[in-house]
Amino acid sequence: MAHDASQFSVDERELQSRRAFFELTDDDLRRLAALRPFAERHLDDITEAFYELLLGHLETRRFFPDDATVRRVKAMQRQYFLGLFDGRCDLAYAQNRLRVGAAHERIGMAPKWYIGAYRRYLGLILDRVFEEVGDPVEARAAYQSVQKLVAFDMSLALDSYIDANLQTLGRHQAAIRELSTPVIRVHDQVLLLPLIGTIDSQRAEQVMETVLMRITEEKAEVIIIDIAGVPVVDTEVADHLLKTTAAVRLLGARTILTGITAQVARTIIQLGVDISAMPTRARLADGIELALSIVGKTIAPKAV
Amino acid sequence: MGGPIPILKVGPNLLTTIHVELTDSIAEVFQQDVLRAIERTGAGGLVIDISVLEEVDTYVARVLADTGRMAALMGTRSVLVGMRPEVAATLVRMGYGMEGVETALDVDRGIARLASLKENR
Numbered sequence: 001m002a003h004d005a006s007q008f009s010v011d012e013r014e015l016q017s018r019r020a021f022f023e024l025t026d027d028d029l030r031r032l033a034a035l036r037p038f039a040e041r042h043l044d045d046i047t048e049a050f051y052e053l054l055l056g057h058l059e060t061r062r063f064f065p066d067d068a069t070v071r072r073v074k075a076m077q078r079q080y081f082l083g084l085f086d087g088r089c090d091l092a093y094a095q096n097r098l099r100v101g102a103a104h105e106r107i108g109m110a111p112k113w114y115i116g117a118y119r120r121y122l123g124l125i126l127d128r129v130f131e132e133v134g135d136p137v138e139a140r141a142a143y144q145s146v147q148k149l150v151a152f153d154m155s156l157a158l159d160s161y162i163d164a165n166l167q168t169l170g171r172h173q174a175a176i177r178e179l180s181t182p183v184i185r186v187h188d189q190v191l192l193l194p195l196i197g198t199i200d201s202q203r204a205e206q207v208m209e210t211v212l213m214r215i216t217e218e219k220a221e222v223i224i225i226d227i228a229g230v231p232v233v234d235t236e237v238a239d240h241l242l243k244t245t246a247a248v249r250l251l252g253a254r255t256i257l258t259g260i261t262a263q264v265a266r267t268i269i270q271l272g273v274d275i276s277a278m279p280t281r282a283r284l285a286d287g288i289e290l291a292l293s294i295v296g297k298t299i300a301p302k303a304v
Numbered sequence: 305m306g307g308p309i310p311i312l313k314v315g316p317n318l319l320t321t322i323h324v325e326l327t328d329s330i331a332e333v334f335q336q337d338v339l340r341a342i343e344r345t346g347a348g349g350l351v352i353d354i355s356v357l358e359e360v361d362t363y364v365a366r367v368l369a370d371t372g373r374m375a376a377l378m379g380t381r382s383v384l385v386g387m388r389p390e391v392a393a394t395l396v397r398m399g400y401g402m403e404g405v406e407t408a409l410d411v412d413r414g415i416a417r418l419a420s421l422k423e424n425r
Contacts (some may be wrong), residue, residue: 208396212389219409250392252385252417253407263406 008102008163010094010156014096018238022152024089028145035142040134044280046124053120084149087110096263097153101160105168111161118154122147146194153164180209189221190291192284196229204240211244215253222291226284228259245278254294256280258287307333311341317349317418318342318380319411323356331367338371342380349418350375353411355386362400369405381421383407385414 133139351361408414
């Protein structure tokens with residue numbers, strides 16, 4: 001699933017501007033690299049203490065359903081932790097950190113959880129740095145460097161989280177759009193679009209586009225639009241259907257309208273809408289029969 | 305026959321594929337070429353293929369519809385084929401449904417349509 005992470009990326013300029021704002025200098029990186037032995041010594045106890053928080057909290061524990069998952073994420077966490085003390089902050093590093101946000105979005109872990117977890121992380125590091133680095137000035141400088149890089153990481157994780165989230169949203173919207181115009185191939189050259197739900201202008205536009213596209217793709221002669229599932233058929237809806245019919249005709253195909261209930265028939269006539277441009281039928285079955293006859297086929301009873 | 309758009313005689317019909325943008329001058333020459341070709345060949349039908357055109361404005365649509373009507377006056381039935389989905393959607397949005405113009409999905413079906421129109425005459 002690496003493609004999700006690679007959607008959002010950082011270039012050299014962005015990297016430098018971000019580093020400048022977080023005041024993350026080469027001195028900081030050198031200081032972090034010097035802490036590497038310290039990091040290696042505390043790798044296990046910090047990782048364990050970090051997961052104590054995550055596993056001890058009901059709402060975050062559900063992200064780690066079994067021991068295998070816990071082992072896997074702990075191994076990843078160790079890598080992540082050591083990465084802080086590599087003494088580098090280049091594009092490859094940023095790309096690696098971006099994956100964190102996308103990965104959290106994928107499993108549905110909201111930013112509040114990992115920002116909270118980062119807090120524990122910093123706390124654990126703080127305690128140990130001050131215990132082990134004798135000189136308080138040096139200890140403070142070391143801790144500041146850790147804090148800068150961690151904040152830098154958080155900013156990247158948040159950006160990629162937001163980006164991944166937007167993409168998820170986009171995919172859902174596309175899925176809804178597709179679901180709202182399910183064009184089905186009933187037979188060679190015959191398509192069916194069962195419309196369900198309210199038809200507003202936006203949906204009508206999309207219905208027209210999808211219908212035209214599918215007719216061209218399938219080389220269909222006839223499209224049956226069934227409106228049995230449309231609650232209200234008013235002048236506007238009728239107008240949209242007529243426009244679609246006109247466009248379908250321009251392609252060289254025909255529209256049949258089915259699912260006309262008694263109520264709809266009354267409304268259309270009372271509103272004075274002329275829909276004679278499309279053949280209409282009450283039942284879908286009759287529409288299918290008509291469509292088949294247009295393409296030169298018939299439904300016949302089975303010879304006994 | 306001075307225009308850039310070739311008009312071919314295929315069996316009893318004329319076939320033309322519009323492969324260039326129809327500017328005013330090209331449109332006029334095209335119309336003349338089509339009508340002279342009908343005069344010369346006495347073709348029973350005319351297929352105008354616009355599957356290459358990515359854009360058709362109302363002016364071009366009118367030229368195409370008019371050409372069909374003129375051909376009809378000379379006793380030649382015509383059919384417009386291969387219109388792209390986005391072109392159809394745009395024309396309809398502009399309220400230009402090209403009523404009265406015969407249409408078909410592609411050249412083959414256009415020729416079939418001409419044959420069935422002839423039968424029904």
